[in-house]
Amino acid sequence: MSLEHYRVPDPGYKDYVRPYPSTWWLRSRPYFFFMVRELTSVFVLIFTLHLLSGVIALSRGETSWNAWVTLASASRTLLPGGIITLCFVLYHSVTWFIAGAAVTPLEIGEFKVTVPMFVLGNMGLVVVAAAIIGYFTLGG
Amino acid sequence: MAAPRSEPFWWLLFSAGGMLSAIFLPGHVIFQGIAMPMGWIPAQASSYARMHALLSHPIAKLYLFALISLSLFHAAHRLKHTVLDLGLQAGGFLAFAFYGFAILCTAVAGYAIASI
Numbered sequence: 001m002s003l004e005h006y007r008v009p010d011p012g013y014k015d016y017v018r019p020y021p022s023t024w025w026l027r028s029r030p031y032f033f034f035m036v037r038e039l040t041s042v043f044v045l046i047f048t049l050h051l052l053s054g055v056i057a058l059s060r061g062e063t064s065w066n067a068w069v070t071l072a073s074a075s076r077t078l079l080p081g082g083i084i085t086l087c088f089v090l091y092h093s094v095t096w097f098i099a100g101a102a103v104t105p106l107e108i109g110e111f112k113v114t115v116p117m118f119v120l121g122n123m124g125l126v127v128v129a130a131a132i133i134g135y136f137t138l139g140g
Numbered sequence: 141m142a143a144p145r146s147e148p149f150w151w152l153l154f155s156a157g158g159m160l161s162a163i164f165l166p167g168h169v170i171f172q173g174i175a176m177p178m179g180w181i182p183a184q185a186s187s188y189a190r191m192h193a194l195l196s197h198p199i200a201k202l203y204l205f206a207l208i209s210l211s212l213f214h215a216a217h218r219l220k221h222t223v224l225d226l227g228l229q230a231g232g233f234l235a236f237a238f239y240g241f242a243i244l245c246t247a248v249a250g251y252a253i254a255s256i
Contacts (some may be wrong), residue, residue, distance in 0.1 A: 022227040038225070041218035044161050047169055048211040052249055054172070055204060058195060059252040062188040069186045073176045082173035089165045096162040122163070130167030136194060137171040139185040 040092035043085045097122040150217050150239065157214025160207050192256065201253050209246040216242040
């Protein structure tokens with residue numbers, strides 16, 4: 001028997017959603033940091049689109065690639081954006097690994113991997129990844 | 141509110157993109173988002189010939205495609221839920237807009253990366 005037999009029938013009315021103000025996340029510190037975590041996705045989105053624009057420029061030939069490099073380098077207007085983006089992206093990494101530690105509690109024999117150990121271990125991976133990216137960016 | 145039946149599929153892409161962006165994006169932001177605007181990357185390192193050769197490698201292509209596409213699905217899913225949490229009860233439209241954008245960008249990225 002398939003799962004289809006257990007489907008809940010459509011009740012024929014919409015679920016009631018209790019009205020709440022859109023500023024609910026300003027009420028408490030944990031709510032606020034939850035919203036900061038969710039908003040890291042804005043920076044992930046913007047920066048990924050920046051990388052995508054570079055890939056598109058490279059695929060269109062030398063002229064458009066050089067134009068992209070000129071736009072992306074030595075541009076002091078992009079720099080504050082880069083620094084803010086780094087803060088949010090690092091916040092995404094740390095919170096992602098905290099969630100990861102909760103989802104996959106690790107035990108090696110008697111030894112329990114705590115949340116700080118899990119996060120630090122993965123941040124080590126972030127550093128290694130950054131070193132590899134730097135190696136290839138600078139001409140490895 | 142009941143989650144749509146497609147939720148596990150989008151959550152899988154969200155999760156994969158969250159992992160990839162958590163590990164690889166900080167390095168890219170440091171080098172392409174800060175070092176480049178600072179002018180710390182030597183011109184010959186970003187020359188067309190070198191970057192074209194580097195990104196012609198199948199592993200580099202696969203890496204960039206996965207990183208760009210999955211990071212966008214991650215951001216799309218999280219942004220959709222953020223907008224819902226802020227009180228805009230328009231799940232269907234938001235899903236169409238955000239996932240649609242990620243699918244469109246995936247197609248563009250795939251085409252661009254394949255033609256490098």
